[in-house]
Amino acid sequence: MVHTGRCHCKSVRWKVAAPSSVVVWDCNCSNCYMRANAHFIVPADKFELLGDSAEFITTYTYGSHTAKHTFCKICGITSFYYPRSNPDGVAVSFRCVDSGTLRHVEIKHFDGKNWERSYNETNISSCSKEK
Numbered sequence: 001m002v003h004t005g006r007c008h009c010k011s012v013r014w015k016v017a018a019p020s021s022v023v024v025w026d027c028n029c030s031n032c033y034m035r036a037n038a039h040f041i042v043p044a045d046k047f048e049l050l051g052d053s054a055e056f057i058t059t060y061t062y063g064s065h066t067a068k069h070t071f072c073k074i075c076g077i078t079s080f081y082y083p084r085s086n087p088d089g090v091a092v093s094f095r096c097v098d099s100g101t102l103r104h105v106e107i108k109h110f111d112g113k114n115w116e117r118s119y120n121e122t123n124i125s126s127c128s129k130e131k
């Protein structure tokens with residue numbers, strides 16, 4: 001099914017094809033922990049920005065600079081980003097999905113403080129592969 005979502009000020013809007021029941025990753029790495037990031041991951045081609053959203057997005061990187069922490073220039077909300085674990089995918093902040101279409105969220109913990117180990121143990125990289 002298709003979910004729509006947005007940042008707080010609605011400058012960044014998107015749609016994403018995903019099931020109504022998703023697995024959400026609650027990560028404790030230095031960045032995710034600070035902003036209570038919790039996201040589900042989809043293959044990149046399942047995600048599409050709407051309208052002129054790209055004009056309102058800016059990007060922060062750190063460390064390996066693999067993850068692209070995108071956020072809205074106006075309101076500062078990260079409604080989605082490109083995660084280090086899935087460079088071929090998009091991580092969607094489940095709390096930014098418009099209400100009504102996500103029926104069930106299963107929270108799983110990703111131990112971002114021990115990133116390599118958690119990456120191997122969770123098989124998170126499979127989340128951005130076509131099923």
Ligand SMILES: [Zn+2]
Pocket residue numbers: 007008009010011012072073074075076077
């Ligand atoms: Zn915004």
